[in-house]
Amino acid sequence: MHRPRGAVQRLRERHRHRPGPRLVPPSGERLGQLTGTRSHPWDNLRVVAVSTSPDLATELERLAVSLESLDLTATRLAGLTTEARRDRAAGIIRGYLLPRLVEPKAPLTVVLAGPTGSGKSTLLNSLAGTEISETGPLRPTTRGPVVLTSPETRDHFETIGGVHCRVVAGKAPVLKRLALVDTPDIDSTVSGHRRMAELAIDHADVVVFVVSALSYADEVPWEVLRRAVSRGTPILHVLNRMSRGAAGAVIDYRARLVDAGLDSTVLRISEHRIRPGRHFLPPAAVTELARQLIALAEERDRHHAEAFQRAVEATAATVEEIIVDAGYARAWAHEVVTNLRSELAEAAKGLDLEGIIEVPAPEGSARQSRRWRLLVRTMEHSRFTSLRRRIRGRLISRIEADLRVAVLRSGDVALAVAGSESSVITSDLRRLVVEAVDGWFHYVDRMTQHMPRRQRDLAAAVLTAASLGSDVDGDRPLLGEGRLELVRRARRELEGRLQVVYGHLGERLVELFGTSLVPPDVEDLAVTLEAMVARSHFADA
Template identity: 35%
Template sequence: MRSSRFLGGRSGADADAEIGLTVYDVAKDLRRDVAAVRLPMPLDGAAEAEGSRDRLLAQLDEHLLPRMAELSSPAIVVVAGSTGAGKSTLYNSLLGEEISAAGVLRPTTREPVLAFNPADADVIAEGPVTELSRVVHHEGVPRGTALLDAPDLDSFVQENRSTAQQLLEAADLWLFVTTASRYGDALPWQALARATERGASVAMVLNRVPREDLVTIRGDLMSRLRAHGMVDTPLFVVPDVGPHEGLLEDKPVAQVKRWLTMLAGPERSRAVVVRTLKGSLNALPGWVTSLADAVEAQAAAATTLRRTVEAEVPAARGLARDAVGAGVVAGAAVEARWRELSGTARIDRLKFRGDHVRSTRRAGRIRSAGLDLLREDIRQAAEHTLTASGARVADRLRAVLDGPAAPPGGAAVLPDADDRATDREQAVPATVSAWADEADRRVADVLGAEPSRPVTAAARAFGERGLATLLLAAAAGSDDARRLLDRVLGDVLDDQVDALRDDLADRAAAVVDREVDAVLEGLDSPHLADDAASPLRLRLAELRRLT
């Protein structure tokens, strides 16, 4: 591997410098970029990718970064296993003293215990392991190593299980303890697979093996190790010594002690540290690649969803504008109000003198007051039309994003339907009020620009606000209002009618746009950008160059 060539053949100081000054910086940047990853869309595999991200962060936080920051710290050998495997008894026996609680009460290891030689006190690095453990100075630990007794991996206490996993991530070497009766369980192999995945160095202790079955069980376990690609894993067999209390005799654990002694000394333990670092570093590109792929899958899904949503916009806007253009606003309620006002306020019963309408100011005030009722009907009808346009596109978007043929992740970006209905009902009245105000402004502009007798007379006959209401009614599609304006003013307001109708059509299209924007906001995230995976790809390139 390039990592071996990169570090192999160098002195300890050279390796320290190479790892500590170069790979450490890349790992720090990687940790920052991995922590920033979010997978907001519930795509297939996203949950697994999030779990992988969390494990990668744990690997960086618990092992790689602390270890690379202090390579001279003793190699941490974690004694791990399932409940009742006898690991605490083995741990104590290796030290020759009752250091960690052992017995039939479960769980026995409630508090992790970290033991290291007093001569290593000046180089032991503070970090996750020392923070989580009871630290013990013990002459029985070979120099250059630190022996850690971890809680049971399958403890019924959740906190213990979490601590055990955290300590395993922090270790330089796993000494995994299982028994003749339980080595075939799923737990040992799941734990060993995790170790292999992150490139950890592993040794295995097969405990409590009946002497008559020792050869058979050892051969079967060796076959299983080979099948899992762990051909170089040291395997130590501890025979079953029957019921006992306290420490094991020296002979059953002698081979494990010799092996630990072989790791002793700064340079030899450094080899273990560097080997595990190499394995961990070589495992990182695969993890980062998978995570980057998941981020890119999110971005690709978001792009598909944006295109799906945007494809609905032209038709939705067209329907909204067409409804206004077809005069839908001036429906039955407006027509009924017009007939009523024709009788009560005599709005269309006029006398003319030459080219202008004749009216007293009193009659004009009566017509204007009656037209206020018409204005309210027009306002309500316009609100209904625009609200319906918004609701129609919202329903359409829900169908294309949450229906049988919806793209992956579509349902996740849909806003709450009730919230959208509330927002729509609150926003549309202001939109329609602004449209009505626009009619008032236009009439005021006409009266100011053309103070001719017909215009002045029309303002007297209907009032300025009443004239604006007639303009609104005509723009909304009332033929009666359009004819009345033509009778009173000829073509003076024709352009204003068309412009005001277009203005309402624009506002209807804007209601559609707000519904679309409410969906697109769910996709407007830097985590869903096309280049969201770029930082990870950059770190990946750096890792491949350095490892």
């Protein structure tokens, strides 16, 4: 199987040792009420320009189609999260990479993300100098993305990642090059809020990750932070609502970022008392954050190129992981089918047949044995037929129940493929069970054909009962000295016929697996990835 081994590494090797230009401080521009500038925390990164040739757009479109058409059912049944990563990669291509090629001059999308009570909405209002996003003690406050952008670009932000946004137009010139997006809480208890925030992060050029001294160590923010990092999104860390005695939180947060291999630059914003009726902080509180964002806007084209390159590399890495998962699923599916056949081949021997015979059997005394023999000897043919019919029905029901247990024993995979055990126990399989039981009864009848006519029905009943685990032949065996051998032969015959039925069940499951556990064919995906990487020609800005 062809694998694009090292495609991402080759992509990165082209620029590993190239120095990147530092940002030129922009002329003072107003974002709401604020002016000023300073370089942003990731200004030492290499900045590159990306070829926006139609060929690259074509290869990205082909890669998205290949991902969307890939059947990854086997990876899901193998316990992998490949489908979610596939869907995310395709969404990033269609929702972020392709639009960036089509509209390279679109405003930078700066997403404010963070947990409950971190102050995201207050920061957005403070940067704008007016109330843009609702704030308050009731949670959740922000129920959907809120975008602050210019009137000229508001149509561009009506949806982000397929999520409808509330768009507010601002007059600050910087908003023509930069849009601010407030998102729902990433740890919201409301279903869908975290998903909205994650989609916004997936489509961001920059993430302003806002946490408070009370929430920076929580697990959910770090899960979302890792998601942003996995896409290569530049992140500006803001530790908000800091009290005077919380200096240790800054040190601890920076240490955690270093341990995670992330930029440890943290912008600290102190806690402020907000007057009633106001929904934003004093201008001085967000001066540093505003300067960072203005610097981003001044270098919009460079940051577009850098964010694009990172997203391409991250997407290529994700596709490589999908190809690796597909290889694992192929080996896993083969092992599942192999084990299934061998397990079901032995399942018939372990069938529990106790309790099927409802006729009272003797418990050892000669008197009880004689009573049993007398009971069966005096049965009319119709009573004997009725008895056999009941035994037959119970035996068929027991076998079908054991077949369902066999499906359950084969694991969650079988049920996930089949939907339920009843969809595996089809009419064809039931017919085979009936044929196996009826054929076995005829075989038992043939084994007693050599006996006198008056004893045949009784001998068949005794042999049937003995084969099913009920010893009813008493102290004077009707079946003669070869009784044990007759019982063994009858039992082997039943097991042989049941092995055919269980084997058919195995083939039925294998057939279902053959439909649902088709190992993903990643040949086309691998070739498409190589073509996309080959078209991703990066050059120094």
